[in-house]
Amino acid sequence: MPKINALETGSSEQRNSLNHQAIEDYLKTIYMLAMEETPVTTSRIAEARDVKPGSVTSMIQRLAKLHLVNYEKHYGVTLTDAGTKVALEVIRHHRLIELFLIEALGFTWDEVHEQADILEHVISEKLEERIAAALNYPQFDPHGNPIPSREGVMHSVEAEPLSALAAGVRARIAYVLNDENSEMLRYLAELGLTPGAVLEIKQVAPFAGPLTVEIEKESRVIGHTIASAVMVTREPADEPVAP
Amino acid sequence: MPKINALETGSSEQRNSLNHQAIEDYLKTIYMLAMEETPVTTSRIAEARDVKPGSVTSMIQRLAKLHLVNYEKHYGVTLTDAGTKVALEVIRHHRLIELFLIEALGFTWDEVHEQADILEHVISEKLEERIAAALNYPQFDPHGNPIPSREGVMHSVEAEPLSALAAGVRARIAYVLNDENSEMLRYLAELGLTPGAVLEIKQVAPFAGPLTVEIEKESRVIGHTIASAVMVTREPADEPVAP
């Protein structure tokens, strides 16, 4: 049967695979948090991973010893190149798997996050490659997020939250935040707010109030929370009808 | 990100999911070994799992406490109903995954075992179901082994090793043993010795010598080791040509 331990228990030899579930998860978490905001502090990691700060500190120290993060006491962590590479590989796995579950197995976009969070750590290079091939080497995951390349390059998309737009603007949905929130995803799908959809802002209520948008010829009212989670790029104004 | 621990660390509450990697692997190992031969001893498990006997004893004691095995010191283990159910579920996962990797992702039958050994522990019920559906609820895995039903029923196939047949007999390959031996699988595929193939014994050399068989109109000489790993059912003699 299996040999799971990537870094052989008890052996001091550090195989080229630094691929422990927990290690990968920490690196991924750090990567994601750094994208949001820097510095990445112990407590932010603890909250994201749902463990106590003490656990985070000791893991960080371990990661530092493995040269996966740079660590200065009390001042947060940053990923080293090696750490970034691992994080991006895990993210690549995650996003490919999400897409595969939807495209090949009929899952919906609100169902795939959990399963991908587990599978991302256990697929072989070969399986990753086969999945990518089956999906025709996709660039984006089902939530509109870019999929890092095998070499560890991720092209980020310039986008702004839907909530930042003014009335009259047309925009295309690039991606959605909070892709782990199934309920929100289901609601968004219901409203037609999925990546690629084009909409026009009709009305913006002040004081973080609801937006009224037109999408697929339907008028929809959207709360501010939701609108902040939907990232869009601006589109040229409505098609100029022949004069 | 994820919550992996099925039985919450530190909590004494025993969730209904007894699904730890290691536990599942032990149960599966015990199931498989029991199929081969009984009793299932500590040392057989240790060898199969490639750990030391001491580790096996302590795991067995843990499994006994969880009512997954019946254990009497020095006399080997048997699975309880609960233990059998877990083992069969894992085997179901394994075999479905093997088939899926081949059918949906273009793997060959010698490449899938390792990956399936890992994935078998981490697919959700829903994913299992989607995979089964995508494969049209298959009955057999790529090596000819029966896939247990979702309810935990496995129909075993009556078959005998190819090495047990006498010259002149026709037989159909049911399944192959040692499905973790990639090299042997590759060799078998090359010879056309895959489940479903029909062959006729032409010659049997004595003293565990090689067999000569005709398969797909080709004559092949097969060593005794290989012939012992190929399980067959007898077929009626050659098609009776119209008189």
Added chain:
DNA sequence: CTCATATTTTAGGTACTCCAAAAATAGCAT
């Protein structure tokens, strides 16, 4: 009954976690 062998026990190690106390930093009033 004795001895080789298999099994179990004991002690100790790594990976991860938690909790609680100690230490360091940061925020703020003066």
Added chain:
DNA sequence: ATGCTATTTTTGGAGTACCTAAAATATGAG
């Protein structure tokens, strides 16, 4: 700028889930 409190971070001790190595013990063959 200084000093005090609030917050964050680190440390230390302990627990579970594995594992190994080696000592102790039970079994069955002769």
